[in-house]
Amino acid sequence: MKRVILILAVIIGFSTTGYSQLKVYRDNLAHTFSIVARDPVTGEMGVAVQSHWFSVGSLVSWGEAGVGVVATQSFINASFGIRGLNLLKKGFTPQQALDSLIASDPGRDVRQVAILDRFGNTAAWTGKNCIQYAGHINGKNFSVQANLMKTSKVWPAMAKAFKNSSGPLAERLIKVLEAAQKAGGDIRGKQSAALLIVKGKSTGKPWEDREIDLRVADNPNPIKELKRLLKVYRAYQHMNNGDLATEQGKMDKAMEEYSTAEKMFPNNLEMKYWHAVMLANIGRVKDALPLFKIVFKKDRDWLTLTPRLTKNGLLKVTPKELNEILNAANN
Numbered sequence: 295m296k297r298v299i300l301i302l303a304v305i306i307g308f309s310t311t312g313y314s315q316l317k318v319y320r321d322n323l324a325h326t327f328s329i330v331a332r333d334p335v336t337g338e339m340g341v342a343v344q345s346h347w348f349s350v351g352s353l354v355s356w357g358e359a360g361v362g363v364v365a366t367q368s369f370i371n372a373s374f375g376i377r378g379l380n381l382l383k384k385g386f387t388p389q390q391a392l393d394s395l396i397a398s399d400p401g402r403d404v405r406q407v408a409i410l411d412r413f414g415n416t417a418a419w420t421g422k423n424c425i426q427y428a429g430h431i432n433g434k435n436f437s438v439q440a441n442l443m444k445t446s447k448v449w450p451a452m453a454k455a456f457k458n459s460s461g462p463l464a465e466r467l468i469k470v471l472e473a474a475q476k477a478g479g480d481i482r483g484k485q486s487a488a489l490l491i492v493k494g495k496s497t498g499k500p501w502e503d504r505e506i507d508l509r510v511a512d513n514p515n516p517i518k519e520l521k522r523l524l525k526v527y528r529a530y531q532h533m534n535n536g537d538l539a540t541e542q543g544k545m546d547k548a549m550e551e552y553s554t555a556e557k558m559f560p561n562n563l564e565m566k567y568w569h570a571v572m573l574a575n576i577g578r579v580k581d582a583l584p585l586f587k588i589v590f591k592k593d594r595d596w597l598t599l600t601p602r603l604t605k606n607g608l609l610k611v612t613p614k615e616l617n618e619i620l621n622a623a624n625n
Contacts, residue, residue: 337494351488359503444478
């Protein structure tokens with residue numbers, strides 16, 4: 295590893311002192327492309343990133359509801375994430391926060407970083423020794439940045455994709471990553487990707503304020519896998535909405551939500567199972583039986599689980615109806 299860092303130091307023109315500074319960050323080499331952005335309608339803020347580096351999301355993406363988001367990359371200074379957010383909380387603008395971070399960093403020439411606040415203001419930096427092709431474009435509600443790219447068309451393609459897209463912020467950010475890859479992407483190839491979405495306003499409950507946090511640590515097609523995971527997330531949102539509707543006694547709404555989730559992933563046994571449970575709970579045992587049958591035939595552990603649900607009221611059926619459900623596997 296030392297030899298690799300020394301070679302890189304020579305390539306980008308570091309002195310012995312520069313090599314020592316670079317060595318401090320030898321474990322954080324995330325050359326990549328990313329976007330930080332805000333949805334002006336919902337106030338949501340997000341970061342999406344792809345790189346030929348393991349688990350890029352654990353290094354690059356930072357965000358806090360009601361505050362902002364940060365992407366720190368190239369030869370990463372990981373402290374920029376938390377420190378940048380803290381500066382925003384103190385009232386700094388993104389540009390003031392960025393200036394403060396860069397001024398205090400001896401490795402600034404190999405850094406790339408973007409900051410967006412809850413108002414959609416942005417600031418970005420691409421150090422002069424970031425590896426070609428490298429650059430950024432920032433504007434109201436977004437900033438795109440890339441380094442070690444195959445072509446110089448990557449970040450302009452990202453900016454265009456964001457400006458021309460519509461719909462939920464998460465899906466728009468995936469489109470931006472796809473545009474970057476189509477324009478050439480990371481010259482080394484593909485390995486990991488991540489998507490982070492936080493609320494525009496803090497609820498005071500951090501566990502609720504981080505809406506989406508998806509990471510693909512090691513995959514030959516990380517953006518494709520990230521897109522699939524986002525679809526899974528949306529399906530489980532419908533499942534959660536169905537649970538909530540059931541709690542509120544809104545059975546028609548619950549039915550709609552469970553059915554939507556199941557249609558999105560028809561081979562997902564858990565979605566079929568809880569759909570069947572909901573049907574049984576509203577007195578539609580006959581409609582539930584075909585779903586129970588499919589699930590039990592493919593995995594009998596669900597059959598074992600079912601009687602346990604009656605003990606805490608998650609499955610509200612008579613003993614006769616329970617017997618019908620358990621026998622579904624044999625019919």
